[in-house]
Amino acid sequence: MTRPIYQVKADFFKTLAHPARIRVLELLRDGERSVGELIPEVGLEASHLSQQLGILRRANVLQGRKEGSTVRYSVTDPRIFELLEVAKAILTSTLAESRQLLVELESLEFVERPDPPPRRKAAR
Amino acid sequence: MTRPIYQVKADFFKTLAHPARIRVLELLRDGERSVGELIPEVGLEASHLSQQLGILRRANVLQGRKEGSTVRYSVTDPRIFELLEVAKAILTSTLAESRQLLVELESLEFVERPDPPPRRKAAR
DNA sequence: CGGCTGCATGAAGGAGACATCAAATCACCA
DNA sequence: TGGTGATTTGATGTCTCCTTCATGCAGCCG
Missing domain, CATH: 1.10.10.10 (Winged helix-like DNA-binding domain superfamily/Winged helix DNA-binding domain)
Incomplete structure (x- = not known):
């Protein structure tokens, strides 16, 4: 191989x-x-x-x-369509979950976090 | 969407x-x-x-x-493994065919083709 | 506390993929 | 045979991804 x-x-x-x-x-x-x-x-x-x-x-x-x-x-190879189907199934449920999560997040108050200190530039 | x-x-x-x-x-x-x-x-x-x-x-x-x-x-999502399985199946048979084709090609004489004329550079 | 371990993130250069135009190739037909 | 339509190939600028180094940060333990 x-x-x-x-x-x-x-x-x-x-x-x-x-x-x-x-x-x-x-x-x-x-x-x-x-x-x-x-x-x-x-x-x-x-x-x-x-x-x-x-x-x-x-x-x-x-x-x-x-x-x-x-x-x-x-x-x-027609199995490529099977592949696309599985991908679609995964994406459909995954996206549904993400959308659900978004809805939940929107019902919460935002908690302000202080800005992180500026990052030092890497010297290479 | x-x-x-x-x-x-x-x-x-x-x-x-x-x-x-x-x-x-x-x-x-x-x-x-x-x-x-x-x-x-x-x-x-x-x-x-x-x-x-x-x-x-x-x-x-x-x-x-x-x-x-x-x-x-x-x-x-465990269906990701199903996706990998289908991909593997497709690749296995596809690669097998390609290998077969290679074997057949090797049993043939090479036919020389003249070099194509040089391409003109595109003026943009 | 202070340092260490385990992991994540940011930045930057180089490599590779994409998009686009120009040119080449092939089949067909007038 | 020359022209035209259909498709491919080559070249090139641009943009995205990959990789690496430096840093950030939380938890744990002495």
């Missing part, structure tokens, strides 16, 4: 860590899409979208199929 | 997109750990690890519990 597992996993999550790439994946949930179709739906200019698609393609998350002068993309 | 869903999801994946943070999560799979216990297992210096823990904590992935002079961390 060239790279440790946790490094590979981290890289994998990194390829997913971009709003446009997430959108693309969610759009591909209901089937193949050409780049031209994705452009208006994702809202990026062609070259920018192509870069993002390239990142997903090089990570083997997406695959492109050439059809005439267009390229149609689809997901390599 | 302040931010679109795909932005929230992307941020979530971003908090996971670091090898040390993945390691921490995998270690917390079998229960609570103090920072001091994590240091040798993750292999980061204290302050660096603390920064990474802070990122996970602020994202509500981890929670810290103060016990005397130490802090014990645990995962907020």
